[in-house]
Amino acid sequence: MNGKICSIVGARPQFIKAAAVGRELRRRFAEVLIHTGQHYDESMSSVFFEELEIPPPDYNLDIRSGPHGRQTGAMLGALEEVLIGERPDLVLIYGDTNSTLAGALAAAKLHLPIAHVEAGLRSFNREMPEEINRILADEISTLLFCPTATAVDNLRREGVTSGVFLTGDVMLDALMRYREKPSGGPALLQSLNLNPGGYRLLTIHRAGNTDSVSNLGSLLAALGESGTPIVFPVHPRTRGRISEAGLAVAKNIRCIDPVGYLEMLFLERNADLILTDSGGIQKEAYIFGVPCVTLREETEWVETVAAGWNTLAGTAPETILSALLRSRPKSERPKIFGSGTSSALITDILLDFLARGSA
Ligand code: UD1
Ligand code: UDP
Numbered sequence: 001m002n003g004k005i006c007s008i009v010g011a012r013p014q015f016i017k018a019a020a021v022g023r024e025l026r027r028r029f030a031e032v033l034i035h036t037g038q039h040y041d042e043s044m045s046s047v048f049f050e051e052l053e054i055p056p057p058d059y060n061l062d063i064r065s066g067p068h069g070r071q072t073g074a075m076l077g078a079l080e081e082v083l084i085g086e087r088p089d090l091v092l093i094y095g096d097t098n099s100t101l102a103g104a105l106a107a108a109k110l111h112l113p114i115a116h117v118e119a120g121l122r123s124f125n126r127e128m129p130e131e132i133n134r135i136l137a138d139e140i141s142t143l144l145f146c147p148t149a150t151a152v153d154n155l156r157r158e159g160v161t162s163g164v165f166l167t168g169d170v171m172l173d174a175l176m177r178y179r180e181k182p183s184g185g186p187a188l189l190q191s192l193n194l195n196p197g198g199y200r201l202l203t204i205h206r207a208g209n210t211d212s213v214s215n216l217g218s219l220l221a222a223l224g225e226s227g228t229p230i231v232f233p234v235h236p237r238t239r240g241r242i243s244e245a246g247l248a249v250a251k252n253i254r255c256i257d258p259v260g261y262l263e264m265l266f267l268e269r270n271a272d273l274i275l276t277d278s279g280g281i282q283k284e285a286y287i288f289g290v291p292c293v294t295l296r297e298e299t300e301w302v303e304t305v306a307a308g309w310n311t312l313a314g315t316a317p318e319t320i321l322s323a324l325l326r327s328r329p330k331s332e333r334p335k336i337f338g339s340g341t342s343s344a345l346i347t348d349i350l351l352d353f354l355a356r357g358s359a
Contacts, residue, residue: 001029002029002351003029003030003090003354004087004088004089005029005030005032005090006031006032006086006088006091006092006107007033007034007091008034008079008099008102009033009034010036010039010063010075010099011038011097012044013094013280014094014100015045016048016052016174016280017170019048019174020170020174020177021092021170021346021347024344024347025092026055028350032058032086033054033056033057033058033059034082034103035061036063036075036078036099037060037062037064038063038071043257043258043259043260047260050260051178051261052178059082061082068129075098075099075106076106079102083107083110084110088112089113090112090114090142090350090354091104093107093116094116094117096118096131097130098133100116103137104141105136105140113142113143113353114137114140115141115145117145117346118134118151118169118170119138119144119145119151120138120150120164121148121154122134122151124298125297128207129207138158139160142163143353144163144164144165145165145349147171148303149166150302151166152166165346167338167342167345168337168339169337169342170346171283171337172283172337173340173341173342175284178262179269181262183260184262185270188256192254194231196270198272199229199272200228200274201232201268201271201275202232202274203232203233203235203276203277203278204219204232204235204277205237205278206277209295210237210241213241213245213247215315218315218317219295219315219320220248221248221250221317222317222320222321223250223320224248224250224252226321226324228252228272229252230275231254231256231271232253232255233259234255234258235258236258264284265284268281268285268290269288272290273290273291273292273324274291274292275320276293279300279301282304282310283304283337286307286309286333286337291309291311291328292309293310293311293324294310294311294312294313296314297312301336303334304336307329307334307336309329309331309333
């Protein structure tokens, strides 16, 4: 083996990214997988390990939910202990969650090199917790793996040029690997009495949409008015808010539990349109060629908007309803996210870095 890498994950999209990267990584390095426990429900965590055949984590810190400071602080302390014991050659972090920031800080304080998968993304909205997490993580990372050319430009504008690599997006690797695997998707659609192409798919989980009852209420009201069947796998955070606030959900919106990745890919590919505030789902919609309406004021994935396949609708009922009336885009979809070989490229860069001891 060529060295030891500690990979830190904790939230749903990180399991998917780590499934793709880990598969390549483990051929060349000893990987120690650390799960912070930020997500812990079966449908938010273990389902991904099973479906994507990710080895069980070497450590599960079981930190669970809490206010940002407490959650991030608890992860920091626990991660530090593990990293001191493991003494890895490098720490690999993914995305922009509190697990990402805690992992970056714990590693930096121990003077361990950090590699950040999905570096350089910016929404330019510092009210998003993710924006703070990614700016800070990028600032202290040694290797910055950018999924898009825009991400490289963002870093350059911040004066970060050393250790920056345009690798493409590891979520494309995952999607290409898992898209053909049989899933419970067809049975799920049947149980909802829906046919492929005969529904829209909805996800909502961003703090900006769930923490404001008025935003969440107006969003659900607008989608209720649209009348078309909508399949809504509900994130536990959103389910909590809907029930605490006693918000009404119209009958055309079919709330279901969060689904596994294979089922989600099936639901996405077969949707007539996708409505989401998720980063990952905007990308998957684009890759599958399903029009996307993004329920936010801005996006990190600006290329999907420029290509005409993603519409930024915010949360105002008028803008959402008018976005739903837009006709299906006819434009080409340039290959924004690379060619599905990002994980291998990242592994090669890591090999080179650890062999030379510098970026
Ligand atoms: C987190 C990330 C977000 C990412 C998302 C992916 C941060 C700040 N946010 O948001 O960037 O897009 O994950 O899904 O890191 N909960 C459960 N069971 C679980 C997990 C969460 O019930 O297994 C509930 C808890 O009430 C918790 C709430 O969801 O307080 C929010 O969970 P948390 O991990 O803090 O943030 P997410 O909204 O999931
Ligand atoms: N996803 C899933 N089941 C669901 C909802 C999402 O498997 O019920 C997958 C989705 O296909 C994508 C990833 O989770 O690959 C996106 O995660 P999420 O929306 O939670 O976070 P974000 O990408 O916004 O950080």
